[in-house]
Amino acid sequence: MIKTTITDILSKTGIKNVGFCAFNDVKEHLLECRAKERLPKNSKTIIICVFPYKVKENEPKFLSRYAAIPDYHTVCGEMLSAACKKLKEKYPQNEFEYFCDNSPIPEVHTAAVSGLGVKGDNGLLITKEYGSFVFLGEIVTDLHIDCENEYNECIHCGKCKTACPVKLDKTKCLSNLSQKKKLVDRELKTLKQNNILWGCDICQNICPMNKNAQKTYINEFINGYRNEYSPGEDTANRPYTWRGESVIKRNYDNLIK
Numbered sequence: 001m002i003k004t005t006i007t008d009i010l011s012k013t014g015i016k017n018v019g020f021c022a023f024n025d026v027k028e029h030l031l032e033c034r035a036k037e038r039l040p041k042n043s044k045t046i047i048i049c050v051f052p053y054k055v056k057e058n059e060p061k062f063l064s065r066y067a068a069i070p071d072y073h074t075v076c077g078e079m080l081s082a083a084c085k086k087l088k089e090k091y092p093q094n095e096f097e098y099f100c101d102n103s104p105i106p107e108v109h110t111a112a113v114s115g116l117g118v119k120g121d122n123g124l125l126i127t128k129e130y131g132s133f134v135f136l137g138e139i140v141t142d143l144h145i146d147c148e149n150e151y152n153e154c155i156h157c158g159k160c161k162t163a164c165p166v167k168l169d170k171t172k173c174l175s176n177l178s179q180k181k182k183l184v185d186r187e188l189k190t191l192k193q194n195n196i197l198w199g200c201d202i203c204q205n206i207c208p209m210n211k212n213a214q215k216t217y218i219n220e221f222i223n224g225y226r227n228e229y230s231p232g233e234d235t236a237n238r239p240y241t242w243r244g245e246s247v248i249k250r251n252y253d254n255l256i257k
């Protein structure tokens with residue numbers, strides 16, 4: 001009953017895919033970050049939310065899909081903030097704190113145990129409807145909600161590992177490389193060889209579970225979609241803005257010569 005009420009409230013703020021996870025099941029695995037201080041005292045439940053982001057069938061030019069749309073921290077953050085406000089109106093005695101990415105919650109694992117999808121060998125959550133082209137965000141609350149959590153993994157076909165140039169070694173992830181301030185020549189060469197301007201979707205594009213991934217319904221992503229980056233463009237609220245334009249411009253000059 002309470003799950004239905006919460007799901008209905010979230011759906012009114014445009015959040016359509018929601019799962020529930022007991023905070024106790026995650027508390028031993030929290031990530032160290034400053035946002036940890038914002039966790040409600042007596043946190044009991046994580047309401048974990050899926051935000052699909054595939055806009056077009058075709059891949060953007062040199063950009064990963066997440067880099068072709070407005071910054072998800074802002075878009076998902078605004079939706080989660082509106083949801084918290086509505087939840088507080090319904091449950092004034094309780095606390096609701098939202099997080100997205102900059103979060104102490106291991107989001108992929110939490111979403112997987114909540115039944116929103118499976119954890120892929122590439123470390124990402126893969127949903128039935130939208131594949132892995134989803135962002136995750138959550139509302140942590142001291143409201144008690146019964147959760148039946150079960151953890152499931154992908155089909156382990158091995159295609160993502162074979163395709164990934166660094167064999168899914170997280171310390172060498174090309175997405176991470178594309179976001180680094182300083183790169184040595186060898187690293188720039190790797191980005192060039194793999195046509196990478198910002199972010200990397202190699203492990204996602206090869207995944208058979210992404211074959212029929214549905215497109216997003218989130219208008220901010222659809223309306224703000226840009227198929228490519230152009231130097232000098234308005235970079236306000238793009239996923240690469242936080243690094244300063246010099247980093248994406250460096251990657252661009254590295255590719256386009």
Ligand code: B12
Nearest residue numbers: 026029064101107109124125135136170173175176199200
């Ligand atoms: C740091 C980070 C990165 C880094 C490094 C990734 C890494 N793990 O090393 C970099 C920059 C490389 C990166 C890249 C990308 N990222 Co990223 N990233 C994160 C972030 C902020 C933290 C992940 C992390 O460090 N986890 C810590 C490690 C140790 O986690 P872990 O290996 O899963 O282990 C945890 C669990 O296993 C858990 N655990 C173990 N046992 C148990 C048992 C139980 C019961 C429970 C509950 C938990 C649990 O404990 C561990 C943590 O302590 C998350 C957001 C978040 N807060 O989770 C996004 C996140 C994972 N990234 C995301 C995205 C979209 C990407 C990219 C696809 C972007 C792109 N296109 O380039 C790439 C994909 C690269 C890849 N294949 O992984 C999304 C993934 C969405 C999805 N579908 O799953 C997230 C969730 C952000 C978001 N809010 O949407 N990312």
